[in-house]
Amino acid sequence: MFAKLKRAAQGARVPHHKGTSGTATVQMPLPTRIVLPMQQHIGAPCTPAVKKGDQVYVGTVVGRAGGFVSADIHSGVSGTVQSIDSVHMPGGAHSAAVVIVPDGSQTPDPALKPPVVTDAASLAQAARDCGLVGLGGAGFPTAVKLAPKTPIDTLIINGAECEPYITSDEREFLESSETVMRGVKAVREHLNIGTVIFAIERNKPQAIDLMFSLTQGDAAYKVQPLDSRYPQGAEKVLIETVTGREVPRGGLPADVGVLVMNVTTVSALGKYLDTGMPLVTKRLTVDGDAVNKPQNVEVIIGTPIAEVLEFCGGVKDDFAKLLMGGPMMGTAVADVNSPVLKQNNALLCFGEKAAHIPVPGPCIRCGRCIEACPMGLSPVEIAGAFQKGDVAALNEMMVDLCMGCGSCTFVCPAKRPVCQTMNLAKAMQKKGGAK
Amino acid sequence: MEPKKLIVTASPHLVDNSSTRGLMLHVVIALCPALIASALLFGIRALVVVAVSVAACVGFEALWCVLRKQPLSTGDLSAVVTGIILAFNLPATIPLWTILVGAFIAIVIVKQLFGGLGMNFANPALVGRIALFLGFSARMTAYGYPARTTVDAFASATPLAAGVPGLQALPSLLLGTHGGMLGETCAAALILGGVYLIATRTISAAIPVTYLATVAVMSLLCGQDVVLQLFSGGLLLGAFFMATDYVTSPFTLKGKIVFGIGLGLITSVIRFYSNMSEGVSFALLLMNLLVPYINDLTRQKPLGAPKKTRGKGGAAK
Structure with a gap:
């Protein structure tokens, strides 16, 4: 009651549509080619490390990190570099991309070996060599996250998966719990973290039960079932729900002693520690009313989306909208031949009716x-300040805290594009503040 | 797969199935019990008043849209809601042409001249009522009387003015078998409608609850009859249907509580200490005008905001 007086923060009662949660992941066969854009993370783009005609193997670095906040990109196939192209990214920007034609042998790079990890620095280096980024969708380089400037007392494993349709994180728990635990233990040990909390929404009871049984008897591990409420998995929201701590405006989770890692990210790290195989494949939830065979598919990163959809039985005639990620925060893709990226967790296909945007x-x-x-x-007051161009009011109302979750647009009875206005207001605040 | 033209929009790509029209429809449904009660109590004339009021409000809105060459906005049903509520604030005996004046003031002057739905500074139906009350006092206080009164406790006045003990009059108050404005008298029907609005999450319970509670507390403190104060006059209609108007009530829970308490205080003061027996309308109008300030002072605190946000806050901008 008193918390509600401070802020309502109800989120959005989005429909779940987790129709693919009960089916095991299917491995997709080799694609005809893979396209690896040099920007698959937040931060500096990579520079191509190969040239046309080069022979590459599974796990070979094809894009070198362009700075501290960046992540290497590896080939998921063995084969020949066909070209270095420029491709359109889903957001509209251009990026250089390495195009590789597989030879079919899938020979691993002979140089690959499991890393030797002894401390926090070598763990961060391992994440760097793995090319790991936040796989929940954000794509923030994990190596940067694993080098916090302040001590961490709580590691939260984010298994909220609050976006509708997506079940790839849930399948990660159920199918890869060993590598999840391997990664969690490594992070806990080397970053000297006291408590690990698995935060999972209640609409995934199997995953909750499994994590309970795997962590039983160890007081350092907790499983915290969460209300199924969008956006439960948003980092700052999750930290407040789980620990009661508020990440300060402009601050990082580390400022309140918390590290949040997505379950698939930590699992990929665990896998790399065991095998030395960097991040080259990704589990995708393929769903939506316009795809014929909704399912979870393990896909080599860089596979053209069109080939994934073909593998899932193709699309229906009224196919009108393609999303990378969930319907709340995902990006609409213009070109079905765009490649699957590292931080993709879903491909959703919608028909004309579902893609219809109501008139505001x-x-x-x-x-x-x-x-x-x-x-x-x-939001409504921020929209007013935005229309007036009142940057001082935007500052005062802290529009910079908006993470673009879309809850405001979702609930608006007048069907106004509230979230889009918030994004414009954020941009206005940024420009106004720079003066 | 052959290339296909795909729709590209900014996220989110999913919205719920709420709509302005749907919300207004809920309000219309919630007003129906009181509408039926008014017909039973005051006869067919009550329905005629409501029909004329709704037709006038919708008509003025449509006319405005046509003259201003704007898309027709009557489909959102907000003019229908204004029409019903305005009629509920009139006696069943009112000359029909007077209703046209009220509807004109409500729709054209208060709503459209200020920019239409969402832009009005005060509740349109409320200002329509106040204007009629000030301009046609005699006609507005010529209360209708229930056709089949079982309790003839009140000869010419509303219960508020009559001074009959509230508990004794409670059955009459709940059923509405007493003089008054045509939609105000049947407390049971208004409460039923209010509960429907809260249950369907069309409105938050915060404003009606704090408003009614404040009036109850003030009645106790000032030695007034609590039952009579709560169940008579325009309080229930005002608390459930007029104070909760989205456009003219605060955004946050905190703001709604402040708003409800303010309404209760002003209503009580007017009722107890002024020469008017009814204070709901003016309390609503006054508090409507304060809403922008209440919103500024009761804004919710963002997650991770620094401790001190107020002080240099509201006033600075």
Whole structure:
């Protein structure tokens, strides 16, 4: 009650549509080619480390990290570099991309070997060599996360998976619990973290049960079932739900002694520690009303989306919209031949009806966007300040805290693009503040 | 797979199935019990008043849209809600042309001149009522009387003015078998409608609950009859249907509580200490005008915001 007086933060009651949760992941056969854009993470783009005609193997570095906040890119096939192209990224920007044609032998790179990890620095280096990024969708380089400047007392394994449709994290728990635990233990040991909390939404009871049984008897590990409420898995929201701590404005989770890692990320790290095989494949939830065979598929990163969809039985005639990621925060893709990226966790195909955008009406000032905002912002008032160009008011209302989760747009009865306005307001605040 | 033209939009790509029209429809449904009660109590004339009021409000809105060459906005049903609520605030005996004046003030002056739905500074139906009350006092206080009264406790006044002990009058108050504005008298029907609105999450319970509670507490403190104060006059209609108007009520829970308490205080003060027996309308109007300030002072605190946000906050901008 008193917390509600401070901020409602109800989030959005999104439908779950987790139809693929009960089916095991299927391995997709080799694609005809893979396309590896040099920007598959937040931070500096990579520079191609190969040239046309080069022979590469599974795990060979084809893109070198362009800075501290960046992540290497590896080939998921053995074969020949066909070209270094420029491709359109889903966001609209251009990026250089290495195109590789597989030879079919899938020979691993002979130089690959499991890393020797003895301390925090070597663990971060391992994450760097693995090319690991936040696989929940953000794509933030994991090596940077694993080098916090302040001591961490709590590691939260993010298994909330609050976006509708997506079940790839749930399948990660169920199918790869060994590598999940391997990764978790390594991070806990080398970063000297006291408590590990597995945070999983209640709509994944199997995953909750499994993690309970795997961590039984060890007081350092907790499993925390969460209400199924979007955006439960958003980092700052999750930290507040699980620990009660508030990450300060402009700060990082490490500022409150917390490290949050997505379950698939930590599992990929565990796998790398055991095998030395970097991040070259990804589990994708392929779903939506316009795809014929919804399922979870393990795909080599760089596979053209069109080939993944073909593998899933093709699309229906009214196919009109393709999303990378979930329907709340995912990106609409213009070209079905775009490649699968590292941080992809879903491909959703929608028909014309589901893709229909309702016509906005006038704002009735009902305040539902304010009640929904998980960050406790006031979208309707921010929209007003944005229309007036009032940067001081935008600052005061802290529009910079908006993470673009879309809850405000979701609940708006007038069907206004509230979240999009928030993004524009954020940009305005940034520009206004620079002066 | 052959290339196909795909729709590209910014996220989110999913919205819920709520709509302005749907919310207004809930309000119309919630007003129905009181509408039926008014017809039973005041006869067919009550329905005529409501029909004329709704037709006038929708008509003025449509006319405005046509003259201003705007897309027709009557489909959102907000003018229908205004029409019903305005009629509920009128006596069943009111001359029909007077309703046109009220509807014009509500829709054209208060709503459309300020920018239409969402932009009005005060509740349109409320201002329509106040204008009629000030301009046509005699006609507005010529209360209708229930056709089949079983309790003839009140000869010419509303219970608020009559001074009959509330508990004794409670059955009459709940059923509405007493004089008053046509939609105000049947407390049971209004409460039923209010509960429906809260149950369907069309409105938050915060404003009606704090408003009614404040009036109850003030009645106790000032030695007034709590039952009479709560169940008579325009309080229930005001608390459930007019104070909760989205456009003219605060956004946050904190703001709604402040708003409800303010309404309760002003209503009580007017009722107990002024020469008017009814204070709901003016309390609502006054608090409507304060809403922008309440919103500024009761904004919710963002996650991770520094401790001190207020002080240099609201006023600075």
